[in-house]
Amino acid sequence: xxxxxxxxxxxxxxxxxxxxxxxxxxxxxxxxxxxxxxxxxxxxxxxxxxxxxxxxxxxxxxxxxxxxxxxxxxxxxxxxxxxxxxxxxxxxxxxxxxxxxxxxxxxxxxxxxxxxxxxxxxxxxxxxxxxxxxxxxxxxxxxxxxxxxxxxxxxxxxxxxxxxxxxxxxxxxxxxxxxxxxxxxxxxxxxxxxxxxxxxxxxxxxxxxxxxxxxxxxxxxxxxxxxxxxxxxxxxxxxxxxxxxxxxxxxxxxxxxxxxxxxxxxxxxxxxxxxxxxxxxxxxxxxxxxxxxxxxxxxxxxxxxxxxxxxxxxxxx
Amino acid sequence: xxxxxxxxxxxxxxxxxxxxxxxxxxxxxxxxxxxxxxxxxxxxxxxxxxxxxxxxxxxxxxxxxxxxxxxxxxxxxxxxxxxxxxxxxxxxxxxxxxxxxxxxxxxxxxxxxxxxxxxxxxxxxxxxxxxxxxxxxxxxxxxxxxxxxxxxxxxxxxxxxxxxxxxxxxxxxxxxxxxxxxxxxxxxxxxxxxxxxxxxxxxxxxxxxxxxxxxxxxxxxxxxxxxxxxxxxxxxxxxxxxxxxxxxxxxxxxxxxxxxxxxxxxxxxxxxxxxxxxxxxxxxxxxxxxxxxxxxxxxxxxxxxxxxxxxxxxxxx
Numbered sequence: 001x002x003x004x005x006x007x008x009x010x011x012x013x014x015x016x017x018x019x020x021x022x023x024x025x026x027x028x029x030x031x032x033x034x035x036x037x038x039x040x041x042x043x044x045x046x047x048x049x050x051x052x053x054x055x056x057x058x059x060x061x062x063x064x065x066x067x068x069x070x071x072x073x074x075x076x077x078x079x080x081x082x083x084x085x086x087x088x089x090x091x092x093x094x095x096x097x098x099x100x101x102x103x104x105x106x107x108x109x110x111x112x113x114x115x116x117x118x119x120x121x122x123x124x125x126x127x128x129x130x131x132x133x134x135x136x137x138x139x140x141x142x143x144x145x146x147x148x149x150x151x152x153x154x155x156x157x158x159x160x161x162x163x164x165x166x167x168x169x170x171x172x173x174x175x176x177x178x179x180x181x182x183x184x185x186x187x188x189x190x191x192x193x194x195x196x197x198x199x200x201x202x203x204x205x206x207x208x209x210x211x212x213x214x215x216x217x218x219x220x221x222x223x224x225x226x227x228x229x230x231x232x233x234x235x236x237x238x239x240x241x242x243x244x245x246x247x248x249x250x251x252x253x254x255x256x257x258x259x260x261x262x263x264x265x266x267x268x269x270x271x272x273x274x275x276x277x278x279x280x281x282x283x284x285x286x287x288x289x290x291x292x293x294x295x296x297x298x299x300x301x302x303x304x305x306x307x308x309x310x311x312x313x314x315x316x317x
Numbered sequence: 318x319x320x321x322x323x324x325x326x327x328x329x330x331x332x333x334x335x336x337x338x339x340x341x342x343x344x345x346x347x348x349x350x351x352x353x354x355x356x357x358x359x360x361x362x363x364x365x366x367x368x369x370x371x372x373x374x375x376x377x378x379x380x381x382x383x384x385x386x387x388x389x390x391x392x393x394x395x396x397x398x399x400x401x402x403x404x405x406x407x408x409x410x411x412x413x414x415x416x417x418x419x420x421x422x423x424x425x426x427x428x429x430x431x432x433x434x435x436x437x438x439x440x441x442x443x444x445x446x447x448x449x450x451x452x453x454x455x456x457x458x459x460x461x462x463x464x465x466x467x468x469x470x471x472x473x474x475x476x477x478x479x480x481x482x483x484x485x486x487x488x489x490x491x492x493x494x495x496x497x498x499x500x501x502x503x504x505x506x507x508x509x510x511x512x513x514x515x516x517x518x519x520x521x522x523x524x525x526x527x528x529x530x531x532x533x534x535x536x537x538x539x540x541x542x543x544x545x546x547x548x549x550x551x552x553x554x555x556x557x558x559x560x561x562x563x564x565x566x567x568x569x570x571x572x573x574x575x576x577x578x579x580x581x582x583x584x585x586x587x588x589x590x591x592x593x594x595x596x597x598x599x600x601x602x603x604x605x606x607x608x609x610x611x612x613x614x615x616x617x618x619x620x621x622x623x624x625x626x627x628x629x630x631x632x633x634x
Contacts, residue, residue: 154570253471
């Protein structure tokens with residue numbers, strides 16, 4: 001008899017559910033659009049409906065439990081989502097209990113970026129290391145940290161807020177209201193902001209010929225086609241990322257960085273400047289102690305990590 | 318029958334050995350001067366002699382083993398000191414094996430600041446928490462990090478290099494050759510440097526009346542006597558320390574910071590500015606999740622932590 005986990009990923013624009021096998025394979029997946037403005041009740045109803053659709057794909061007695069990846073901050077011990085900035089209007093929502101009551105199964109909850117780190121560690125680009133740091137770069141910058149093969153959660157489940165590492169005291173404004181955080185220096189919106197600034201300064205770039213403000217995807221596409229300005233913008237973002245990595249190397253002494261999220265589709269155009277900056281900014285003893293690789297699971301990292309949470313929590317029971 | 322650990326602390330100017338009881342009490346302590354320039358052979362001979370003196374204070378069959386606190390970087394798994402910058406002329410020295418051969422007992426080795434963190438966690442100011450960060454501020458800035466009651470060592474035992482967190486990209490030069498690290502902004506030598514600069518700028522301070530360049534101890538003493546400039550220098554160092562703490566809060570979500578080392582003798586004159594800066598620089602959700610307290614074990618933290626390493630390693634055998 002096979003054992004499966006139902007994994008649910010609650011995003012800002014989509015909700016997804018998947019049936020995941022113990023080896024991390026996604027054997028079935030469904031998704032639905034959502035809008036945070038619908039409010040918690042409507043979104044939770046969608047989640048429950050999707051989870052039931054996924055459940056219908058397997059024999060119920062073969063399902064170990066349900067894992068939920070939700071935007072942080074979350075309290076993983078109580079299974080509560082706590083005023084997530086990416087879900088405006090949400091307060092404290094006891095998501096794990098709501099799903100457990102509706103589905104009649106045990107439910108475990110985690111921060112989505114943390115669970116993506118767990119997924120990459122158990123089944124993705126970090127499978128063979130004990131100490132790994134996952135960084136996801138898209139609209140925001142998030143992450144998860146694996147210490148001795150275990151997810152670092154901290155006292156209240158709020159560890160690994162990598163996007164809000166301050167790097168430049170008077171740097172650009174971050175979404176959180178502080179200045180100079182990694183998220184304000186190397187994220188999709190920061191790339192788009194720097195592209196607009198480059199156009200305003202009259203730098204020679206094909207991005208100026210778009211009939212709309214350039215997006216991060218536009219910057220990556222232009223860089224791939226050889227646009228010098230777009231390449232420079234990615235190199236600068238990568239250099240900031242590398243400085244953050246150097247700091248993390250001094251604190252965690254990891255073996256590997258795994259980089260995911262939309263902006264990481266730029267591949268070595270951003271990762272190679274990050275590697276160079278990281279090696280330049282660490283003390284010599286650390287220079288050859290880590291590598292920097294792209295994520296292996298793509299969009300599935302969150303659901304696969306949520307499933308890993310279920311398998312490991314169930315085993316520990 | 319009582320069980321004791323022999324703990325040895327290898328510093329840049331002194332070597333110490335102690336007999337430590339399982340409850341963390343130092344029941345006997347001896348010390349000797351040393352100079353790194355003597356070279357590893359002479360220093361190791363001193364350590365062995367001191368450890369034997371300590372051993373003579375107890376029945377040998379009551380001793381569990383020997384713990385050594387050494388300046389980093391160290392490889393705790395192999396028991397090797399690795400080119401420590403504070404011990405010039407040392408390369409890779411297999412300190413644990415050398416002591417084990419001479420003493421005929423099992424020897425465990427750790428980074429001194431890491432072991433001080435372990436000591437403060439097991440027997441000092443961090444006894445009641447699960448997630449703690451220890452920062453020691455003296456000639457250098459070092460630390461140790463407790464995650465879920467365990468010492469964070471990282472892949473190669475080189476984690477928690479807190480002194481070399483970059484805080485200001487083009488900041489003052491650090492002892493390591495990089496710029497703007499915490500150690501260059503809040504350490505004994507950085508306080509002394511800022512005091513000299515204040516005097517050169519003609520700021521009104523009693524420090525200008527000394528017949529020598531002011532030391533960090535002079536700054537602390539002047540601040541205690543109400544000298545405004547000295548108070549401002551401590552407040553600035555504290556603000557840098559607090560910014561580093563804010564970053565650490567976002568990454569580790571600790572319950573407590575424990576601050577030790579010579580400069581921490583300034584007490585709230587440096588800790589209160591640090592608390593204020595830390596709370597100002599964290600995201601609102603973290604503001605009331607941590608406290609900042611002075612270390613509890615003073616100079617004994619290292620030997621007590623080395624003893625804790627022995628008791629726990631022996632138990633795990």
